[in-house]
Amino acid sequence: MEAVFREERGRLLAALARRFGDLDLAEEVASEAVEAALVHWPVEGVPPKPGAWLMTTARRKAVDRLRRDKVYAARLAILQAEADRAGPVPSPDPDADLPDERLQLFFTCAHPALPAEDRGALTLRCLAGLTTPEVARAFLVPVETMAKRIVRAKKKIREARIPFRVPGPDELPGRLPGVLQVIYSIFTEGYAASSGPDLQRLDLAEEAIRLARILRRLLPAEREVAGLLGLMLLIHARRDARTGPDGGLVLLDDQDRGRWDRTMIEEGRGLVVVALTGGPPGPYGVQAAIAALHDEAANVATTDWPQIVALYDVLLVLTPSPIVALNRAAAVAMRDGPEAGLALLDELAGEPRLRGYPPYPTARADLLFRIGRLPEAAAAYREALGLAGSEPERAHLRRRLAAAEAADPGARQARDGGPDGMPHV
Template sequence: MSVDRDAENLLRELAPQVLGVLVRRHGVFDACEDAVQEALLAAALQWPVEGTPENPRGWLITVASRKLVDQVRGEQARRRREERIALAAPQAALRSGATDQSTDRDDSLALLFLCCHPALSAPSRVALTLRAVGGLTTAQIAVAFLVPEATMAQRISRAKQTIKSSGTPLGMPEPADRAERLSAVLHVLYLIFNEGYTRTDGAELTAPALSGEAIRLTRMLRRALPDDAEAAGLLALMLLTDARRPARTGSDGDLVPLAEQDRGRWDRRLIAEGVDLISRTLPLGRVGPYQLQAAIAAVHDEAEHVDATDWPQILTLYTLLEQVEPGPMVTLNRAVAVAMVDGPAAGLDVVTALESDRRMARHHRLLATRAHFLELLGRREAALDAYRDAARRAVSAPERRHLTTRAARLAAQGN
C-alpha cells in the first residue's frame, strides 16, 4: 500500500518538526533521527489503511518517542538514558496524538542551525541538513554533490555522530556563532529548493512540497535576520524561480524549456514580490551570490517574451557571479548567456573549456548545452550524438525524455 501524494507531502513537512521536538526533549540527535525515520515508515504503512490521524504531528511524535525508547531499551550500556527518556516519553494515545506544550513549537529553523554545527565540515553540514530537515534521500544528496552514494552515506553518518558527541542543545545559536553557520544554512536551503524545482531523479520534474518547504524556511530565516542581504537575496531568488514552475511542464508532465514556456502561466504575484525584494536589497550593501542570481532571475521574469530578454545584462551579472562565487555550474550558465550575446560558437568555446573539469566533463547538462550549441551551428551529427549521450546520463526521467525527444526530432530532420 503506497502513500498518496497529499500524505507524502504532509510527512515531508512534518519530519523536521517531529525531529526538532525529539532532539529538544532528549538531546540524542542520531537516535532521534533514526526514531523519526521509523515513525515515518510506520505512518506510510498505517495511514493508507487506517486513515490519517486527527493530529498527524502528535501521532508521529508519539510513535517516534516510543521507537526511541525501544532503541534505548535494547542497549544495556544506556540504562540511565533509558530512564530519562522513558520518563519524558509522551503517554498520549496514538489516535488522539495528544502531546505536551513543547510539541507545539516548530524547531525546524533551530534544527537547521544545529545541523550546520561548526564542528562539521561544510559539505557535512549541508548533507546532514538536507537529510534531517529537507527529507532528501542519501542518493539525491549524492547527486547534488556529484559524489558516490556510499561516500555520502558515510559523510552523513559521521556528521550525526559529531552532533551527538558535541552535546549541543537544540536552539538558535548566539549572534557570533550564528554568523559562522549562516552561509551553510543558506546553501542548504538553496539546494533543498533546487531539488524541489528540478528533481535529481524520479518520474516527475518537480517536487513542489520540497521547494515550498525551502521557501517557508527561508521566510522564517528572513524574519529572524531581517538585515541580512543574502537571506533576502535567497528568498527573492526562490520566489522569482518558483513563479515559473506552473509553465515548466506540459499537460503530459514533460519538461518545457524556459524559451518555450507560456509566460502567461507564470505567477505574477510571486514575481512582483521577488522583484520588489531584490530591488530593495541590492542597494543596501555588499552584493553576494544569491542576490546576483536573484537579479538574473528578475531579468528573465520581467521580459514579456523570450525575444525581449536583456541577455547583455544577464551576461554581465553571470560574469560578476563567476567572480564572486566561481563554479562549473555558474560557468555553464554563463556559456548560455555568451551564446545569446556573441553567438553559439563563443558559447561552445566556454563549454569546451569546462570539459577539463572532471566533475562536469560527462554531466548531462553540459552535454545538453553542447548539443544545443552544435545544433545552432548546423553540426547535426555531432549535436545528435551529444543529445543522446546527455539523455543516457540524465537521472531525472522528464529531463531524459526531453533530451531523447530533442535527439529524435534532430534525427528526423536528416531523413
C-alpha cells in the same frame, strides 16, 4: 494522513534530535511513532493534536530504548545533566501542536565542524526527507559514498556533541551562508528532480521557500536571506509553464509566459530590491536579479542578455565556480551568438565538477545544434542522456537527439531552442 506525516516528520525529528542529541535514535523512534500511528489512527481516528501524539509516542519509545540499552541510558543521563548546565531553552511557540525546532536542526546540519560536502547531504536527508539515493544524485556521488558520508556526519554530531541550537547574533554572519546554501540545494532538487517520473518536485521547492520565509522572518536584516527567497520565488513563478500537458520539459524559450505567477514575480522583485540595497551585493541577490531579468522579459529575444552577462561577471567574482561559468557561457551565447558561447564551454571541458553534470553536455549539444554541427550535437545529447535525470528531462533529450539525427547534416540549422537545464535562473 500522508500529508500529516510529511509535515510532521521533520518537526518530530528536530524536536527529538534536540532532546536526545542523537539523530540516529531520533530517526529510529520517529519512524516507529509513524508506524504506530498507521496502526492506531485508522481504528481510533486521527487525534486532535497529531503532532503532539507522534511526539509523545516517539519520546516514550526513546525512553524504552534507553532503558533497554545501558550505554544509551548513560548518555541520556549525561545529556540531561548538560542540559541543566546550559540552562532551559525557551520554546518559541508553546501553544503550537508541536513546536517548530527545525531551525535548530538546520544550524546543526549546516555546522562548520561538519565537512562542507556533508552539510547539504544531511539536511536533505533529515529535513527534506530525501532518501539516501536521492541525496547521492543531488550531489553527483555514488550511493554508497553518500551513505557513508551521512553515517559519518551523524557520528560526528553525536560523539563530538555538536549542539542543536540557533547561533547567537555574534556568530550568525559566519554561520548563515552555510544554511542558505543548504536551503538552496533543497530548492534546486525540487526544481529539477534528480530522478523519478516527475520533472519538478514542487513539495521540495515549496519546502525550501517555506524555510526561507521562516528565516526571513527571524532575520529580517539579512539581505542575503531576502536574496535567496527572491531568487527561489522568481524561479518558482515559472513552474506551471515549465512542464507541458504531457509532463514534458518546456524550455524557457517556449514557455507560455502568461502562465507565470505574476504575484510571485512581484514579491520576488521586491526582495531583489531589498537584497541589492544598502551594501555590496551577495551571490543570492545577484542571482535573484538575473532571474528577475528573465521574468520581466516578454520573450527570449527581448531579454536583456548584456545585463545578464554583466551580472554573471559579478557572480563569478563573488563565487568562482565552473557551474557559474557554464551559466555565463550560455548567456554569452544569447548575447554574442552560439559560437562565442561554445568557445567558453569548451574552455571548461577539463573541470572535474562538470564531469557527470548533465547540464554541461546539454548546453554544449544545444549550441552545437544551433551552429549546425549535428553529429557532434547528437553525441553530446547522447552523453547527457547517459547522465540525466528525471523522466521528462530524459524525454526532452531524446527528442532533441532525434531532431539532431533527423536534420540534414548538410543543412545549416535555423536557430532552435536555447540554453536550459541550468539549476538556477
